[in-house]
Amino acid sequence: MTTAGDIMHPGAQWIPAHETLDRAAQLMRELNVGALPISDENERLCGILTDRDIVVGCVAMGHDPSKVTCGEMAQGTPRWIDANADIREVLREMEDHQIRRLPVIENKRLVGMISEADLVRNLSEDQIAEWTGRVYART
Numbered sequence: 001m002t003t004a005g006d007i008m009h010p011g012a013q014w015i016p017a018h019e020t021l022d023r024a025a026q027l028m029r030e031l032n033v034g035a036l037p038i039s040d041e042n043e044r045l046c047g048i049l050t051d052r053d054i055v056v057g058c059v060a061m062g063h064d065p066s067k068v069t070c071g072e073m074a075q076g077t078p079r080w081i082d083a084n085a086d087i088r089e090v091l092r093e094m095e096d097h098q099i100r101r102l103p104v105i106e107n108k109r110l111v112g113m114i115s116e117a118d119l120v121r122n123l124s125e126d127q128i129a130e131w132t133g134r135v136y137a138r139t
Helices: 019-031 051-057 087-097 117-124 125-136
Strands: 037-038 046-052 103-106 109-114
Touching: 019 051, 037 109, 046 051, 046 103, 051 125, 087 103, 087 125, 109 117, 117 125
Parallel strands: none
Antiparallel strands: 037 046, 103 109
Protein backbone atom coordinates (compact mmCIF):
# COMPACT_ATOMS: atom_id res chain seq x y z
CA MET A 1 0.00 0.00 0.00
CA THR A 2 1.35 3.40 -1.02
CA THR A 3 0.78 6.04 1.66
CA ALA A 4 0.80 9.82 1.80
CA GLY A 5 4.13 9.59 3.60
CA ASP A 6 5.59 7.61 0.69
CA ILE A 7 4.83 10.24 -1.94
CA MET A 8 5.00 13.52 0.00
CA HIS A 9 7.73 16.08 -0.30
CA PRO A 10 9.32 15.92 3.18
CA GLY A 11 10.52 18.91 5.12
CA ALA A 12 7.61 21.27 4.59
CA GLN A 13 7.70 24.31 6.86
CA TRP A 14 4.99 26.27 8.63
CA ILE A 15 4.62 30.00 8.49
CA PRO A 16 3.21 31.28 11.79
CA ALA A 17 -0.13 33.09 11.49
CA HIS A 18 1.38 36.25 13.00
CA GLU A 19 4.05 36.56 10.28
CA THR A 20 3.53 39.09 7.51
CA LEU A 21 2.97 38.28 3.86
CA ASP A 22 6.28 39.79 2.83
CA ARG A 23 8.05 37.35 5.15
CA ALA A 24 5.96 34.51 3.70
CA ALA A 25 7.03 35.53 0.18
CA GLN A 26 10.67 35.55 1.27
CA LEU A 27 10.31 32.08 2.79
CA MET A 28 8.61 30.79 -0.36
CA ARG A 29 11.57 32.10 -2.37
CA GLU A 30 14.09 30.50 0.02
CA LEU A 31 12.30 27.13 -0.06
CA ASN A 32 11.40 27.34 -3.76
CA VAL A 33 7.72 26.62 -3.05
CA GLY A 34 4.45 28.25 -4.02
CA ALA A 35 2.50 27.48 -0.84
CA LEU A 36 3.05 27.42 2.90
CA PRO A 37 0.89 25.87 5.60
CA ILE A 38 -0.09 28.47 8.22
CA SER A 39 0.20 27.49 11.87
CA ASP A 40 -1.49 28.94 14.92
CA GLU A 41 0.32 29.59 18.21
CA ASN A 42 0.08 25.85 19.05
CA GLU A 43 1.64 24.79 15.73
CA ARG A 44 -1.72 23.53 14.49
CA LEU A 45 -2.76 23.95 10.87
CA CYS A 46 -5.04 26.96 10.44
CA GLY A 47 -4.69 27.56 6.69
CA ILE A 48 -2.54 27.46 3.60
CA LEU A 49 -1.08 30.51 1.92
CA THR A 50 -0.17 30.51 -1.77
CA ASP A 51 1.90 32.91 -3.79
CA ARG A 52 -1.30 33.69 -5.70
CA ASP A 53 -3.05 34.60 -2.42
CA ILE A 54 -0.34 37.17 -1.75
CA VAL A 55 -0.56 38.71 -5.21
CA VAL A 56 -4.32 38.62 -5.78
CA GLY A 57 -5.56 38.92 -2.20
CA CYS A 58 -3.12 41.54 -0.99
CA VAL A 59 -0.99 43.34 -3.57
CA ALA A 60 -3.68 43.61 -6.27
CA MET A 61 -6.10 44.92 -3.65
CA GLY A 62 -3.68 47.76 -2.79
CA HIS A 63 -2.69 46.37 0.61
CA ASP A 64 0.84 46.41 2.01
CA PRO A 65 2.23 42.85 2.37
CA SER A 66 4.46 44.05 5.21
CA LYS A 67 1.35 44.90 7.23
CA VAL A 68 -1.00 41.97 6.41
CA THR A 69 -0.49 38.76 8.36
CA CYS A 70 -0.72 35.21 7.09
CA GLY A 71 -3.50 34.56 9.59
CA GLU A 72 -5.56 37.35 8.04
CA MET A 73 -5.34 35.55 4.70
CA ALA A 74 -6.28 32.12 6.09
CA GLN A 75 -9.80 31.35 4.97
CA GLY A 76 -12.02 28.31 5.27
CA THR A 77 -11.26 24.96 6.83
CA PRO A 78 -7.74 23.77 6.04
CA ARG A 79 -7.49 20.30 4.54
CA TRP A 80 -4.75 17.84 5.46
CA ILE A 81 -4.00 14.12 5.36
CA ASP A 82 -2.39 11.71 7.81
CA ALA A 83 1.01 10.37 6.75
CA ASN A 84 -0.32 6.80 6.94
CA ALA A 85 -3.33 7.45 4.69
CA ASP A 86 -3.57 5.35 1.55
CA ILE A 87 -2.93 7.11 -1.76
CA ARG A 88 -6.61 6.64 -2.64
CA GLU A 89 -7.53 8.77 0.39
CA VAL A 90 -5.05 11.43 -0.74
CA LEU A 91 -6.61 11.55 -4.19
CA ARG A 92 -10.15 11.60 -2.80
CA GLU A 93 -9.34 14.48 -0.43
CA MET A 94 -7.76 16.52 -3.22
CA GLU A 95 -10.57 15.69 -5.65
CA ASP A 96 -13.42 16.34 -3.20
CA HIS A 97 -12.06 19.76 -2.27
CA GLN A 98 -10.48 20.58 -5.66
CA ILE A 99 -7.11 21.36 -4.11
CA ARG A 100 -3.64 21.01 -5.59
CA ARG A 101 -1.55 20.91 -2.41
CA LEU A 102 -2.15 18.88 0.71
CA PRO A 103 -0.23 19.11 4.00
CA VAL A 104 0.78 15.77 5.51
CA ILE A 105 0.46 15.47 9.28
CA GLU A 106 1.90 12.84 11.62
CA ASN A 107 1.37 12.92 15.38
CA LYS A 108 -0.20 16.38 15.03
CA ARG A 109 2.94 17.76 13.37
CA LEU A 110 3.60 18.82 9.79
CA VAL A 111 5.92 16.31 8.12
CA GLY A 112 5.47 17.10 4.44
CA MET A 113 3.37 18.36 1.59
CA ILE A 114 1.85 16.61 -1.40
CA SER A 115 1.67 18.63 -4.59
CA GLU A 116 0.69 17.90 -8.16
CA ALA A 117 4.34 17.19 -8.94
CA ASP A 118 4.43 14.49 -6.24
CA LEU A 119 1.37 12.84 -7.76
CA VAL A 120 2.87 12.91 -11.25
CA ARG A 121 6.04 11.22 -9.99
CA ASN A 122 4.11 8.46 -8.22
CA LEU A 123 0.94 7.69 -10.17
CA SER A 124 0.23 6.09 -13.53
CA GLU A 125 -0.75 8.24 -16.50
CA ASP A 126 -4.33 6.96 -16.24
CA GLN A 127 -4.52 7.86 -12.54
CA ILE A 128 -3.14 11.34 -13.26
CA ALA A 129 -5.62 11.90 -16.08
CA GLU A 130 -8.55 10.86 -13.89
CA TRP A 131 -7.39 12.97 -10.96
CA THR A 132 -6.76 16.02 -13.14
CA GLY A 133 -10.23 15.81 -14.63
CA ARG A 134 -11.81 15.74 -11.21
CA VAL A 135 -9.72 18.46 -9.58
CA TYR A 136 -10.00 20.88 -12.47
CA ALA A 137 -13.61 20.08 -13.36
CA ARG A 138 -16.01 22.98 -13.02
CA THR A 139 -18.70 22.55 -10.41
